[in-house]
Amino acid sequence: MKSAQIGKVLLTPLVLSLGLSLAPAAQAAIQTDVINEKWGKPTLVYGGGLSDAQATEVNQLFGISTIENVNRQVVEGSDMDLYLGTSGAATSSLFSSVLVQKQDAGTGVVVDIKTPNNITLITETQYANAAITAGATDVLIDVASPIQVTGESALTGVYKALAANGETVDTARTEVAQQELETVNEVATAHTGDSNFDSSALDKAVAEIKTALADYKQSNGQVASESDLNTIINDVLANNGLENVITADEVSKLVTFAKAYQETSAIDSAEVAAQLNQFKQQAEQQISEAYKNLQDSGILEKIGAFFENLWKGLIGLFA
Template identity: 50%
Template sequence: MFKCNKLLGVSLAAVMSVSASASNVFAIDTSVIDEKWGKPTVVYGSGLNDEQIENTRELFDIQDTNNVYETSVDANDLFTYLGVTGADNLILISSVMVQKQDAGTGLKVKIITPENITKITSNQYANAAITAGVSDVEIDVAAVSKVTGESALTGVYKALEANGETLDADRTQVAQDELETTNEIAENNSDNSNFNSSNLDQAIVEIKQKLAEIKQNQGSAATAEQVEQVVQDALNKFNLSDIISQDDIDKLIAFAKKYQNTSAIDSQEVLDQLNKLSGSLKNQLSGLFNKAQSEGWLDKIINFIKSLFN
């Protein structure tokens, strides 16, 4: 029965992935200019030619370019926001569209082309963007061809700068480290039937929340021992401690130490955004189970797995 439950979890994770890909609705409406927040900002990868830019506009459902502000991201921006050098030969393909929302709305990320963003998930983008200082925005991500997707957040930072918001370079670099760390752990465990990337997303949120709580309570950043305990507690809470390797755990600890040395650790805005994201992650999981039950998927999956063992 234990093996059956593990297979059930894997099957539901697969259903969640398919469901997310199928519900490809546009998060940002460009048909009408929002007079409160202005035009959505679109940032194209500098590696796109004119035809690919036009194709990207179609992916974002941009029917009138007068209703959006357009710019691009290049190697100079990678250096400015991520500290990446020697990137002149990189071909940047992924693009983003960003629109500011009302305070308290939280961060919403929609991957328009999940078939072409091969590594990064919408929740990983959201989690890292919060670390960087992004708040209360809707973000669409798209690519006209298959790309890993790590550079997309640079476009988000460029969009915010174009609208007068300045981000802390230390935080954007740690956010990129977070994105790469969580993606690497997910990649390392892609063949592990017990691993659930949603649990890792929740664990990252928990780690950041607890580190902020420690800083607030004791007036100083967590000690090395406290950081290790926070990471271990989060992994235990979300059933990952016996699933991911010690090497992966060490990567999380290293990230946590970097994170608590940024201004994000003292930001109430970051905590508010993390709380919103945490609630969204829980709703995604519960929503999947409710949909599976209401549409009969759950019983079909259970019966199918049982038939395999029978």
């Protein structure tokens, strides 16, 4: 929140709790009516540009029933600079906020955008995939904004929440996670409205690329060359039905991201590998039935063409 208001938001729970009587009846995925004694209080990170009234609205959007049951932080421009490698980010322009809570092993990174109409650029699976790159493990992440924003600052809120709970946040990885987010979103946005494209299929492909890079390094004792990166990425795109959709320029951007990714500690992390396996299942469930049917029909066409060519070959033998 604006600097003059930060103290009020963090230090006057009574004032904020007065607005909670208007909270929606539906419960947030992260429960705040009682304190989870295993994982402690969830961490709420407000966008620094929020007014007090907007902060109260954010509490409502997250379905917070008792404000004292959450730990509160504020993400500022200096946090953006620290975690994303930016310079001079303005606190006053940050509105997207996050509620984060640790979960049992095997949960994976699960993102729920509470205000989908107000987060205009980033999807739930894009948030989750990038958060895994940065080091998030087994957490629920709720995202909300009281006004329309791109939502790019929400990941910084996640990092600040993790750090506030004693977790080491590697800024080299958070910067690459931001590069990933921007690259994937740029590709997805370029194909908006294309019936041959599915954003979740791309998210799944990016997770598989990261897994393949880790497997490559483990098998070869070194990271992949640019030539091998191109092969890996094109193979993964083909396996997800995207080989004739993603352009050569977009593949080049994915290669640039992959180069940066395999130079981080994420590539050697068993935790990242486990989180990616969970994520790929989540992304698969998000792929539209129309896209899956399109891929199935494409496979049938390929099989049909194979047998047609085989039959023509056999006829030629006996002609």
